[in-house]
Amino acid sequence: MAVYTDVGDEExxxxxxxxxxxxxxxxxxxxxxxxxxxxxxQTTTGSHILTLYEKRVQVGDLPYFLGFMEHLAxxxxxxxxxxxxxxxxxxxxxxGRPAAIVTFLEGLWPRRIQPQHCAQxxxxxxxxxxxxxxxxxxxxxxxxxxxxxVLYESCAGRSHEIKGGLAQILGAELDHLEAHWPTDLPAGxxxxxxxxxxxxxxxxxxxxxxxxxxxxxxxxxxxxGICLNAWCFEHDGSFNVTKARIMLGHYRQVRPFSDAxxxxxxxxxxxxxxxxxxxxLYDLLNHREGALVKPKDPLEFLAILxxxxxxxxxxxxxxx
Amino acid sequence: MAVYTDVGDEExxxxxxxxxxxxxxxxxxxxxxxxxxxxxxQTTTGSHILTLYEKRVQVGDLPYFLGFMEHLAxxxxxxxxxxxxxxxxxxxxxxGRPAAIVTFLEGLWPRRIQPQHCAQxxxxxxxxxxxxxxxxxxxxxxxxxxxxxVLYESCAGRSHEIKGGLAQILGAELDHLEAHWPTDLPAGxxxxxxxxxxxxxxxxxxxxxxxxxxxxxxxxxxxxGICLNAWCFEHDGSFNVTKARIMLGHYRQVRPFSDAxxxxxxxxxxxxxxxxxxxxLYDLLNHREGALVKPKDPLEFLAILxxxxxxxxxxxxxxx
Numbered sequence: 300m301a302v303y304t305d306v307g308d309e310e311x312x313x314x315x316x317x318x319x320x321x322x323x324x325x326x327x328x329x330x331x332x333x334x335x336x337x338x339x340x341q342t343t344t345g346s347h348i349l350t351l352y353e354k355r356v357q358v359g360d361l362p363y364f365l366g367f368m369e370h371l372a373x374x375x376x377x378x379x380x381x382x383x384x385x386x387x388x389x390x391x392x393x394x395g396r397p398a399a400i401v402t403f404l405e406g407l408w409p410r411r412i413q414p415q416h417c418a419q420x421x422x423x424x425x426x427x428x429x430x431x432x433x434x435x436x437x438x439x440x441x442x443x444x445x446x447x448x449v450l451y452e453s454c455a456g457r458s459h460e461i462k463g464g465l466a467q468i469l470g471a472e473l474d475h476l477e478a479h480w481p482t483d484l485p486a487g488x489x490x491x492x493x494x495x496x497x498x499x500x501x502x503x504x505x506x507x508x509x510x511x512x513x514x515x516x517x518x519x520x521x522x523x524g525i526c527l528n529a530w531c532f533e534h535d536g537s538f539n540v541t542k543a544r545i546m547l548g549h550y551r552q553v554r555p556f557s558d559a560x561x562x563x564x565x566x567x568x569x570x571x572x573x574x575x576x577x578x579x580l581y582d583l584l585n586h587r588e589g590a591l592v593k594p595k596d597p598l599e600f601l602a603i604l605x606x607x608x609x610x611x612x613x614x615x616x617x618x619x
Numbered sequence: 620m621a622v623y624t625d626v627g628d629e630e631x632x633x634x635x636x637x638x639x640x641x642x643x644x645x646x647x648x649x650x651x652x653x654x655x656x657x658x659x660x661q662t663t664t665g666s667h668i669l670t671l672y673e674k675r676v677q678v679g680d681l682p683y684f685l686g687f688m689e690h691l692a693x694x695x696x697x698x699x700x701x702x703x704x705x706x707x708x709x710x711x712x713x714x715g716r717p718a719a720i721v722t723f724l725e726g727l728w729p730r731r732i733q734p735q736h737c738a739q740x741x742x743x744x745x746x747x748x749x750x751x752x753x754x755x756x757x758x759x760x761x762x763x764x765x766x767x768x769v770l771y772e773s774c775a776g777r778s779h780e781i782k783g784g785l786a787q788i789l790g791a792e793l794d795h796l797e798a799h800w801p802t803d804l805p806a807g808x809x810x811x812x813x814x815x816x817x818x819x820x821x822x823x824x825x826x827x828x829x830x831x832x833x834x835x836x837x838x839x840x841x842x843x844g845i846c847l848n849a850w851c852f853e854h855d856g857s858f859n860v861t862k863a864r865i866m867l868g869h870y871r872q873v874r875p876f877s878d879a880x881x882x883x884x885x886x887x888x889x890x891x892x893x894x895x896x897x898x899x900l901y902d903l904l905n906h907r908e909g910a911l912v913k914p915k916d917p918l919e920f921l922a923i924l925x926x927x928x929x930x931x932x933x934x935x936x937x938x939x
Contacts (some may be wrong), residue, residue: 302650308820324725325666327659330622330648339647339659341725346661405644405661407673410627500628501644534648552834 301592302328304351304394311340313351314393316382318400320344331496333381334512335590336396339403340367343396346403348379351396356512358397361390363438364511365399367431367488372402376423377428379404380384397589406499406506414545417530419505420498421546424490424526425553426458427508428519432490440491440515444480449474450577458582462598469576472604476570481518481563489522491515520560523550524567527616528575528603536602561618564611621912622648624656624671624714631660631669634713638720640664646873651816653912654832656716656846659723666723668699671716676832678717681710683758684831685719687808694750696743697827699724708910709937726819726826734865737850739825740818741866744810744846745873747828748839751808760811760835764800769794770897777904782918789896792924795888801883803839805816809842811835840880843870844887848895848923856922864937881938885930890923905939 306314308326315323317441321343329337329348336351352361365381369389372380379401381389409416440446451473458465490497492513499506501574530540547564550556577598610616626634628646633641641663648658656671672681685701687711692700699721701709711718729736760766771793778785810817812833819826851862870876897912899917906914930936 308727309731322822323727325723325819326727327647328650330650401647407628407631407643407646409628467709499645502642528712 301330301332302336302338303353304396306349306351306394308340310394313393314349314398315342315384315400318382319385320347320382320400331372332510340400347382348401348403349393349398350401351393351398353396356397359613360438360512361397361399363436364514365389366436367434367514368401368511370434371427371430376426377404378511379507379509392501403497404507404509406501408496410495412495412530412542414542415503416495416498416500416505417542417546418549419500420493420526420530421549422553423498423505423508424493424522425550427490428487428522429554434488437507438515440489440517440521442491442513443474443515443517443521444570444597447476447573447577450581454577454580454584458580461580461583462601463570463603464474465580465601468601469573472569472573472608475557476566476573479566480570481559482516483522484560484563485557486516486518489515489517489519489525491522491525492518493522499571518560518567519554520563521570523547523560524564524571525574526571527564527568527602528571532603532606536599536606538606540617545616547616561613564613564616564618565607568610569604569607572600572607576600576604621650621652622656623673624716626658626669626671626714631692633690633884634711634717634718635660635662635720637706637711638702639705640667640702640720647703650831660720667702668721668723669713669718670721671713671718676717680758680832681717681719683756684834685709686756687754687834688721688831690754691747691750696750698831699827699829701850707861723793724819724827724829728816728819730815732815732850732862735823736815736818736820736825737862737866737868739820740813740846740850741869742873743818743825743828744813744842745870747810748807748842749797749874753798755807758835760809760837760841762833762898763835763837763841764796764809764890767796767893767897770901771794774897774900774904778900781900781903782921783847785900785921788921789893792889792893792928796886796893799886800890801879801886803840804840804880804883806836806838809835809837809839809845811837811842811845813842813846834873838880838887839874840876840883840887841890843867843880844889844891846896847884847888848891848920852926854925856926860928860935862939867936867938884933884936884938885927888927888930889924892920892927896924 323342325341327339334355336354338349340347340349368378371378382400383389455466497510498508531539577599579595583594643662645661647659654675655673658669660667660669688698691698702720703709775786817830818828851859896917899915903914
């Protein structure tokens, strides 16, 4: 939870005057969100989100992120849509930071995941993948297999502080992933962070997806691996094969898998577990006392990784 | 900035079902606020604030705070108004905490204080004081002169960590305040924390006051001393007599001072400076690393205190 940049009332009113949004009626910093500062901005024309992009976001990536949101929204995939000022610009500057206003998305993110949530997330991810096929910009995934060893090496010397023997486990897994990671699979724009807190529901129905600030070009099956890990494990660490089967089943109804994608799903799920394990480990080891954001537990993803290491094929996910 | 209690979607929907508020459309934790957890709750009937009362609030005080807000709103003093569930109750429980939903107040709090803000705050404080005269509940000010010595003694031994000689300065001031504090002045319900972040404006016009969780029965002149200190000092510590004259002038147009109140204003302003100096000092000395809220600077109020120590009468505030 974090508001890193405090925006004053006069700066805000001047900023909003560049848009056709009417008068500012209220403005509240939002506690959720880790990377950027988000405000809920109400004007006489409705509710909006004002985001200030903080240091961990590369400014050069913002046209990709904002462009993808706009691209998706134009194709009926509900997500926040960047608003343009009267001069046409969506990416602006406020308080010395890149900043944008996006549309407000109604809904709540689900804490207790039900199979029907997984069904809708699977279908929404497939629609996102299909909608992105004609998106013209490219962004390399900065947190994929080529990047894990650097992260690993920066953590290995201290990883025993979190769990004894962790460096050995991760080192062996990294060797395996590097040796077996595919080079040729159906690919396109991935969300790459589609956890429950990034998917909103109104009642039973998915109302939209948010937080496209890890979006990148990568294998679709890798994005599916991320969703399997984010949605189909219970709080006690157990894998819920019913949820996985429903999620993957609804995905493939919208975008059928190739056989190669199906067979490699366990490896993709291991890679996804590795990615979140390593970044959480890095964040925990490098956590400053007094920082605004509490680090998440990396070991949650060790349990997930170890589940997938035992998997011998896609039938473990309920697929033929 | 803090959300201390995370409320899940299912718990929220069940809680809101006790009210006639329609369906939940969105729910965001608000970063502002130090004592309690606040969420902006949008339903099909509009925007509302859901507050969960955290450990520093005495549960027994909540009927006073909520009752006073309702009392004020009924008399046209704009402030959040507690909503009642269909069973009539405004104070309920959520996630093991006392909780209430109040109306949403539009407006922004001003960062750069102008004389016209001070004019409106003065008048609004006077209206609050008058509107409270027939409020039937009583709450002793738990942070007034009788309470400062305990705070002082818990800080004195370590106050040199903040500034050398601070214990001597505060000890001498405390002796003076205890010896001269009045026992008989016009009194009633005070806001007791009317800082700029608790007063909203829409454009030039004051749209309401919030945060009544320090409200208490005390001298009206003491509440005026708090406002003088909160609104009439510049960021460089200098006193702006124009703002003070305007604030006090607009106050007395709504509720005229007695001569006793006028003469004692410098002492009230010293007492107010002492109260915020001591609580900020206590919070700073007892700050836990990793706490969600960054402590405020106590020495800001030392400069304010020392200004008022030089004052020889109300003419220093621009009053005859």
